[in-house]
Amino acid sequence: MNIQESIIAGIQLAFQNIFNADLSLDQLALAPTRKEFEGTYTFVVFPFLKISQTTPENTANQLGAYLKDNVAEVAGFNVVKGFLNLELNNQIWLGVFQQLFDNENFGQLPANGQKVMVEYSSPNTNKPLHLGHLRNNFLGYSVAEILKANGYEVIKSNLVNDRGIHICKSMVAYQHFGNSETPESSGLKGDHLAGKYYVLFDQEYKKQIAMLIASGQSEDEAKKTAPIILEAQEMLRQWEANDEEVVSLWKRMNEWVYAGFESTYERMGVDFDKFYYESDTYLLGKDIVEEGLSKGVFFKKENGSVWVDLTAEGLDEKLVLRGDGTSVYITQDMGTADLKYEDFKIDKSVYVVGNEQDYHFDVLYKIMRKLGRPYGDGLYHLSYGMVDLPSGKMKSREGTVVDADELMQEMVDTAESHTKELGKIEGFNPEQAAELYEMLGLGALKYFLLKVDPKKRMLFNPKESIEFQGNTGPFIQYSHARIASILRKASMIGVDYHAVDFSKVTKLEDSEAALIFILNDFEKKIELAGQEYSPSVLAQYLFDLSKEYNRFYADLPIFLENDEVILAFRVALSDLTAKTIKKGMSLLGINVPDRM
RNA sequence: GGCCCCAUAGUUCAACGGAUAGAAUGAGCGUUUCCUAAACGCUAGAUCCAAGUUCGAUUCUUGGUGGGGCUACCA
Numbered sequence: 137m138n139i140q141e142s143i144i145a146g147i148q149l150a151f152q153n154i155f156n157a158d159l160s161l162d163q164l165a166l167a168p169t170r171k172e173f174e175g176t177y178t179f180v181v182f183p184f185l186k187i188s189q190t191t192p193e194n195t196a197n198q199l200g201a202y203l204k205d206n207v208a209e210v211a212g213f214n215v216v217k218g219f220l221n222l223e224l225n226n227q228i229w230l231g232v233f234q235q236l237f238d239n240e241n242f243g244q245l246p247a248n249g250q251k252v253m254v255e256y257s258s259p260n261t262n263k264p265l266h267l268g269h270l271r272n273n274f275l276g277y278s279v280a281e282i283l284k285a286n287g288y289e290v291i292k293s294n295l296v297n298d299r300g301i302h303i304c305k306s307m308v309a310y311q312h313f314g315n316s317e318t319p320e321s322s323g324l325k326g327d328h329l330a331g332k333y334y335v336l337f338d339q340e341y342k343k344q345i346a347m348l349i350a351s352g353q354s355e356d357e358a359k360k361t362a363p364i365i366l367e368a369q370e371m372l373r374q375w376e377a378n379d380e381e382v383v384s385l386w387k388r389m390n391e392w393v394y395a396g397f398e399s400t401y402e403r404m405g406v407d408f409d410k411f412y413y414e415s416d417t418y419l420l421g422k423d424i425v426e427e428g429l430s431k432g433v434f435f436k437k438e439n440g441s442v443w444v445d446l447t448a449e450g451l452d453e454k455l456v457l458r459g460d461g462t463s464v465y466i467t468q469d470m471g472t473a474d475l476k477y478e479d480f481k482i483d484k485s486v487y488v489v490g491n492e493q494d495y496h497f498d499v500l501y502k503i504m505r506k507l508g509r510p511y512g513d514g515l516y517h518l519s520y521g522m523v524d525l526p527s528g529k530m531k532s533r534e535g536t537v538v539d540a541d542e543l544m545q546e547m548v549d550t551a552e553s554h555t556k557e558l559g560k561i562e563g564f565n566p567e568q569a570a571e572l573y574e575m576l577g578l579g580a581l582k583y584f585l586l587k588v589d590p591k592k593r594m595l596f597n598p599k600e601s602i603e604f605q606g607n608t609g610p611f612i613q614y615s616h617a618r619i620a621s622i623l624r625k626a627s628m629i630g631v632d633y634h635a636v637d638f639s640k641v642t643k644l645e646d647s648e649a650a651l652i653f654i655l656n657d658f659e660k661k662i663e664l665a666g667q668e669y670s671p672s673v674l675a676q677y678l679f680d681l682s683k684e685y686n687r688f689y690a691d692l693p694i695f696l697e698n699d700e701v702i703l704a705f706r707v708a709l710s711d712l713t714a715k716t717i718k719k720g721m722s723l724l725g726i727n728v729p730d731r732m
Numbered sequence: 733g734g735c736c737c738c739a740u741a742g743u744u745c746a747a748c749g750g751a752u753a754g755a756a757u758g759a760g761c762g763u764u765u766c767c768u769a770a771a772c773g774c775u776a777g778a779u780c781c782a783a784g785u786u787c788g789a790u791u792c793u794u795g796g797u798g799g800g801g802c803u804a805c806c807a
Contacts, residue, residue: 170751180750182787192787218787219751260807300807414807441805451735458805465807494736495802521737522800558770588745593738593800600744604770606756607745614770625767664748676746679755690763690772732770 139209139228139656140166140177146207147179150199157187166222168653174214175221176653182218192218226644232656234638236712243658243719248287252514253476254280256488257406261298261393262306263331265400265540267523267596268490271585274725275520276488277406278586278671281723283486286666291480293410295472298390299418304371306330307385308364309337319392325399325541326392340364403544405578405725410479412472418463420471424507425457433506444503454499469500477511484514486669491519491591518669521593523585538596548577550602551610560732572729576610579726583609586724587675607679612717613728615682618689619714620730626707631700633708640701647688651709654681658716662723671724678720685713 144164151157169175181188181195188195193215200213200220211225236242256276259265265273280290310317310333319326341364348358359365374382401407425442428434434442434456442457456467476485487497497517505512525538552573555561561569584601588594604610626633644652657677665673692706721728 165748167748167750170754173751178751182750185787216751297807302807439805452803455805460805462805464805468807490801491737492801498736519737524800554770560768560770591737592745595744597744600757603757608756608770610770611756614768618768618771621768672746676755683755686771687773689767692767732768 139224139232142209143177143203143207143222146203146210147199149206150202151184151187154198154202155187155189159184159187168657169221171650173216173219173221174223176224176649177222179220179222180218181220185218196220226642226649229644229649229652230638230641233652233709233712236652236655237638237708242712242715243662243723244285245287245659245663247289250287250483251289251291251480252283252484252486253291253293253410253480253482254283254486254488255293255295255476256280257401257408258295258297258489259397260302261296261327261330261390262302262334264325264327264396267525267538267540267543270404270540270543270581271520271523271594272488272490273401273404273406274582274585275518275590275671277404277725278674278723279486279488279518279669281725282662282666282669282671282674285662285723288484291410291482292408293412293476294408295412295414295417297414299375299386299415301368301372302334303386303389304368304375305337305341306334307382307389308368308371309333309340310385310389312336312340312364319395325396326394327396327400328539328541329396330389330393337364337368400541403578404540405727412475414468417472417475418468420475421463421467421469422457422461422471424470424474425467428456428503428507431507433503444499444506446499446502449502451495451499451502456503466496466500466503469496470503473500473504473509473511473515477509482511482514484516485511486516486518488518488520491521493517494519516669518590520590523594523596526595526597538598543598544578544581546598547581547602548573551576551580551604554604555732564731572732575727575729576604576613576732579609579613579721579728580604581609582724582726583612583675586671587679589672590670609721609726612678612682612721613726614732615685615689616714616717616721616728617730617732619685619710619717622689622692622707622710623714631704631707633704633711636701636704636708638705641705643702647684648706648709650684651681651688651713654684655712655716658720665723674720674723678717678724681713681716681720685710 143166144161147164148159148161151159164179166177166179169178179196179199181192181199185192185195188198196215196218200215200222203210203222204213209224209228210222211228212223214221214223254276256279257269257273259269276292280292284290313336314333317329319329322329324332341362344362344364345355345358348362349355353361371382375386425434428444429436429442434444436442437459439459440461441455441459443453444456445453447453454466455464456470458464473485476482489497494517497515497519501512501515501517504515552569555569555573555576561572564572580603581601584596585594587607604614654677661674661677665671718728
């Protein structure tokens with residue numbers, strides 16, 4: 137039983153003994169005491185005034201007195217209006233600290249026997265990754281790591297959108313303008329090369345539309361009849377008919393793109409256990425349509441198209457199969473959902489996809505539940521908002537897209553110039569320095585994108601993201617480096633903090649108690665972040681921890697202190713803080729340096 | 733038109749229905765004989781509007797206003 141639980145149990149008993157009322161444990165909750173008040177935990181008595189039949193102050197005072205006398209953890213209390221603030225004694229803190237210090241698996245909850253798939257990234261293979269993908273990839277990776285820390289077995293998957301009209305556009309443009317160009321001959325990364333032809337297609341398409349309009353066609357007509365778009369559509373048909381030449385070009389260009397993505401993913405620090413390709417899955421799901429019809433979940437219209445009626449669930453009727461028997465998007469998503477289950481027997485499935493598809497996934501999940509899938513209740517759409525630029529929305533056609541590779545490089549370059557400016561790299565060899573810049577640049581970028589509540593639309597200001605001050609990744613990384621410095625110094629002068637006898641520590645400063653309180657909370661924060669699939673909770677926590685530690689550190693007379701036990705205790709506290717930061721940051725996919 | 737999401741200091745973000753709404757940044761003023769000043773301290777500044785539920789509402793409900801998204805036999 138932890139401290140909170142035993143206090144709550146004590147409150148339950150207090151209500152029985154004082155007010156003769158039986159309350160269940162889940163009616164009682166503690167909150168952390170706000171820092172401007174004395175105490176560690178606060179119990180709010182307002183909801184229980186009907187039971188106590190007296191004033192808030194009286195109620196709180198009676199409860200507090202009972203807890204102080206009967207619960208070992210409670211050393212004292214104070215009452216402010218209806219708020220009962222409970223103060224814990226130092227020995228309890230030290231016990232908590234000892235537990236944290238002894239726990240080898242700090243930050244890892246026990247296995248819960250559940251399997252979850254996290255699908256993220258899911259790029260199109262016709263152009264390079266951009267800023268929006270970065271938010272997706274960092275979120276997906278981080279959520280997967282947080283779920284692991286929560287005790288899940290996690291499978292990271294990537295559903296690659298490698299077929300369709302958009303790929304054919306790049307291919308058609310390559311046939312027209314490519315001149316056998318390759319990544320090697322052009323010096324471009326494969327994904328950027330494909331992207332170049334996608335842009336060329338669009339330019340040519342626009343040119344043709346303009347000409348057709350000039351010759352008297354309407355805009356809609358022109359868009360449908362421009363020769364190059366017809367060509368792309370024809371190519372898609374050929375691809376589906378397995379035309380040898382088209383398929384071979386498709387394979388070649390996709391290989392380039394995959395090689396490009398691979399290096400981008402590597403630099404991002406994300407990885408996958410399983411790749412799915414739409415070229416393999418786009419025909420799946422038709423059997424489910426049959427199943428749905430026979431189960432009465434779907435119905436057929438006169439023209440043969442198949443629909444699901446979700447009006448009872450507050451949605452519309454949605455098409456699941458066209459009248460000509462061909463698939464729509466949701467058909468293959470139904471099939472892929474089953475495929476994932478067949479492959480891994482997962483209990484839960486998290487889809488990291490932008491919020492413009494909220495409706496689509498709402499429909500998909502409702503269908504799979506209606507069909508009675510065992511994983512139905514475990515389907516979760518981790519929906520995230522768009523990333524805006526100060527100049528407005530990103531639009532690929534207008535060239536306002538921020539390229540992922542370029543952005544990462546820019547962040548690393550800035551880390552380098554900033555670090556050199558501060559003269560912080562004395563004693564680093566070139567490899568170590570490069571590694572540090574990489575850590576700092578990417579840490580800044582990841583933290584910037586992860587600290588915001590995923591569902592909110594966010595603003596990405598390139599200048600601010602490169603800032604290393606304030607609520608940023610580098611601030612937390614810096615805190616870690618400072619602590620590591622203390623630990624080095626401590627071992628140099630021979631402080632053996634592993635052998636501290638905590639029972640000999642008698643006095644706890646406020647800042648130390650605050651740190652222990654925060655550290656004690658770590659596993660709960662992981663759990664919370666896991667339930668909400670929200671790295672932002674964890675990011676905020678790590679920032680708070682770093683800030684608290686920097687305060688502690690700012691006037692830490694550690695090497696002037698004579699009392700050996702206190703000294704060792706403080707070093708041990710630093711060590712634990714460093715471990716927490718390192719663990720927490722690794723759940724966000726961010727590395728922390730020992731020196732910087 | 734219908735449905736969904738969002739709205740908090742100048743700005744970017746926080747706040748299980750709880751206390752005087754927190755941080756960061758920007759502005760101003762300070763702090764370095766010593767462990768990393770990429771730090772620390774102090775000062776100024778905000779809940780879109782209106783009702784309702786509640787002992788208590790930034791949070792829940794309803795109605796407005798503003799911003800974004802979805803609303804294809806596209807993916």
